[in-house]
Amino acid sequence: MTDSSKWFESLRVSYEQGELNESDITHNPFEQFNLWLQDAINNDVPxxxxxxxxxxxxxxxxxxxxxxxxxxxxxxxxxxxxKTSDKATDLKHNPHCSLLFSWLPQHRQVIVKGKAEEISMQDSNSYFQTRPYGSRISAWVSDQSKVIKNREELEVKVKEFMDKYPENVPMPSHWGGYLVKPESIEFWQGRPSRLHDRIRFTKKANNWTIERISP
Ligand SMILES: Cc1cc2nc3c(=O)[nH]c(=O)nc-3n(C[C@H](O)[C@H](O)[C@H](O)COP(=O)(O)O)c2cc1C
Incomplete structure (x- = not known):
């Protein structure tokens, strides 16, 4: 049997990629989010x-x-x-949700808490039409989250829909976008000895308050 305690011990990493200070953070959480997303892209985070x-x-x-x-x-x-998937059914009953971004090479995470709402069919369609042909066909084929008999069932449906829509694929009414409107956004930067930096933006009467949270 593997001695898993030794195995986990060898995985211990000291987080020394950076700091997050009140003086450096932008006062707009979306700007801050996009700065970190850009960093993740520039650093080839998968x-x-x-x-x-x-x-x-x-x-x-x-x-x-x-x-x-x-x-x-x-x-x-x-x-x-x-829009008939398990996640969509959950959101219909309870729009409260959270989003977690893990940018581990930089020892960073961002946690968003808020409420989700459907975006307009028109906006969903604008995005839908930019998707590759195969992805648009899949939106018709997949009855997402439902049990299916086997893989073949999907392949047969792919052929059916490709015959039906050889070129232009309309957006199915069961597909679309969700907008998560944040109530709080936390930026987490790993630091040595587990004394991490946590800065949380919370929306209060249309303004964002900024607080540091204990690691
Ligand atoms: C990296 C990654 C990205 C994904 N992106 C999406 C996505 O944008 N939309 C989506 O519906 N499912 C996406 N999926 C699949 C979902 O994780 C999930 O399996 C699917 O949406 C069904 O979820 P549900 O049954 O909880 O509704 C993605 C999976 C991975 C691993």
Whole structure:
């Protein structure tokens, strides 16, 4: 049997990639977010726009999964998905959710808490039409989160929809974007000896208050 305690001990890393000081941080959390996202892109972090979306269903059961961020500005954070998926059903009952970005090569994470709402069909469609052909076909094929018999079932449906839409693929009505409007955004920078820097922006009456949180 593996001695896993030794194994985990060998994984111990001292976080020495940087600091996060009140004097350096921008006073606009979206600007700060985009600076860190840009850093992650420049440093070749894999899938830098991947974020863990956590939702809670009607029974209080939380679920988490990765989705891709497609826009981040003053309005909030946008991702796209199937609107009959488990995540969509959760959000319909309970729009409160969180987003977690892990930029581990830089020992950074960002945690967003807020509420999700559907974006307009028109805005979803503008993005949908920029997606590669195969991804647009998949949006028709996948009854996301539902049990299917086997892989073949998907392949058959791909062929069906490619025959139906050989060129122009309309956006299915069960597909679209969600905007997560943040209520708080925390920036976390790993520091040596686990004395990390945590700076949290919280929205109060349309202004952002900035607080340092104990690591
Ligand atoms: C890196 C990565 C990015 C993903 N991006 C998306 C995405 O943008 N939208 C999406 O619906 N699913 C995306 N997925 C798949 C989801 O993690 C998930 O399997 C799917 O959305 C079904 O989730 P649900 O059953 O909880 O609704 C991604 C998975 C990974 C690993």
């Amino acid at each position: 899938e830098p726009n991947a974020m863990v979306l956590s939702t809670v269903n009607k029974q209080g059961q939380p679920s988490a999964r990765n989705v891709l961020l497609k826009s981040a500005d003053e309005n909030g954070f946008i991702f796209f998905s199937n």
